[in-house]
Amino acid sequence: MLPLTPAEAETLHSPLLPDNLYVADASILPQSLGLPPILTIMAMAKRIAKIIKEKEA
Secondary structure (H helix, E strand, O other), X not given: OOOOOHHHHHHOOOOOOOOOOOOOOHHHOOOOXXXXXXXXXXXXXXXXXXXXXXXXX
């Protein structure tokens, strides 16, 4: 998947993946939160999903 093409760099989406596939994992966090960060990751993923859903509507 790396290096990114100009289109992939602009959209952060590979054309090899489905259009409706989004990934929100610990890489969205700027630094380690300590152990266990799973609740924060789940909350961030849920918030991102809500934002995506609102933008698509």
